[in-house]
Amino acid sequence: MERIKQMKLKKALFTITLINITIAFILSLLIIWICIELRSQLAPMGGISIDVDSAHVIVQPQESTSQAVLIAAMISLAQIVLPILIYIIALFATASMFYHLKLKDPLRILTEGAACIIENNLDFTIETKTQDEFGQLCTAFETMRKTLLENNYTLWRQSEERKRLNAAFSHNLRNPVTVLKGSVKLALKSIENVTITPNPFTDNLLRIEKYTNRIEQYVETMSSIQKLEDIAIQRKLVKWDSLISELKNMLCFLGEEKQKQIEFATVKYEKNILIDKSVLFQIVENLVSNALRFAATRIDILCSISDGKLLLSVTDDGCGFPDRLIKNGIQPFQKGNDDTGHFGMGLYTCELFCKKHGGNITFKNNQAGATISVKLTIE
Numbered sequence: 001m002e003r004i005k006q007m008k009l010k011k012a013l014f015t016i017t018l019i020n021i022t023i024a025f026i027l028s029l030l031i032i033w034i035c036i037e038l039r040s041q042l043a044p045m046g047g048i049s050i051d052v053d054s055a056h057v058i059v060q061p062q063e064s065t066s067q068a069v070l071i072a073a074m075i076s077l078a079q080i081v082l083p084i085l086i087y088i089i090a091l092f093a094t095a096s097m098f099y100h101l102k103l104k105d106p107l108r109i110l111t112e113g114a115a116c117i118i119e120n121n122l123d124f125t126i127e128t129k130t131q132d133e134f135g136q137l138c139t140a141f142e143t144m145r146k147t148l149l150e151n152n153y154t155l156w157r158q159s160e161e162r163k164r165l166n167a168a169f170s171h172n173l174r175n176p177v178t179v180l181k182g183s184v185k186l187a188l189k190s191i192e193n194v195t196i197t198p199n200p201f202t203d204n205l206l207r208i209e210k211y212t213n214r215i216e217q218y219v220e221t222m223s224s225i226q227k228l229e230d231i232a233i234q235r236k237l238v239k240w241d242s243l244i245s246e247l248k249n250m251l252c253f254l255g256e257e258k259q260k261q262i263e264f265a266t267v268k269y270e271k272n273i274l275i276d277k278s279v280l281f282q283i284v285e286n287l288v289s290n291a292l293r294f295a296a297t298r299i300d301i302l303c304s305i306s307d308g309k310l311l312l313s314v315t316d317d318g319c320g321f322p323d324r325l326i327k328n329g330i331q332p333f334q335k336g337n338d339d340t341g342h343f344g345m346g347l348y349t350c351e352l353f354c355k356k357h358g359g360n361i362t363f364k365n366n367q368a369g370a371t372i373s374v375k376l377t378i379e
Contacts, residue, residue, distance in 0.1 A: 024090035028083035035079035106134035261298035294318035
């Protein structure tokens, strides 16, 4: 059997088939011989009887009994059927032996390996026990696993290096910006009684203060991105009705603050859902605030559940997304203006939270406005 395991698939199948057919042929001959012997012993098919008396020899035909005929017919049927059954069993035995010797272990190993990769677990090893086609496939699979592991390590190292550089950049830039901002305020305060109009010195200081504030915002944004990437999702069972009630309260507050109409629709759901409520609220607040910023008069929100996913869509009647956002996707520090549509760190934060929660975010432009759709895993 070990020699068969080391053979190529075609050679192994031919060898197993030949062995089983040979065994079936020998058994068939044996059964035929046994049937012939049984028929001659248990059911002799007629003959002659010789009666010898003192003066004459009398030869008379001997007829077979009905029981003997029946036994002979059954033995003849067995002589035909049993060899056929033996060959059928040999075919099934060939398939079973080929599966257990050549297919079972490699398929199990590859299936388990694929399941581990799906779960982002690369801490395993694919063992290659044979040199056949499946052995070569297992070797290629192991090479792929090692490559993925090396790539993941490289990406992790680059990510950690980026985080370290961002943290160092934010820390080193924050102090000079703070000093510059304080100096500008002192300069503005020292000339606040100057009545020269127009005062170019004051205008330049105000311009410096404006761009200093922008630099400070970028520094704070970089720090916030670092913190967001380190946040771990903490799912808890939440009642659907209670969650919807809290969302409605938050949306009412946001709508009143922006003085725009918010239409909220949902569905009935009797079961609890497994979700990180704080993450959901952060996503909803960012999307709704962004939509209210660009909506003309109203936004429409739909929250539902389908196939173990929480579905949330936010539609506004504003000017839509800029073309570069549709083409390139959501990027951090993506700039735009109020005339072109939605942009900024809010969408990037939402996308980051969605991925952490096992979902995604999509967006599209409508005839009048835009729609953002969010999908979160709740199982």
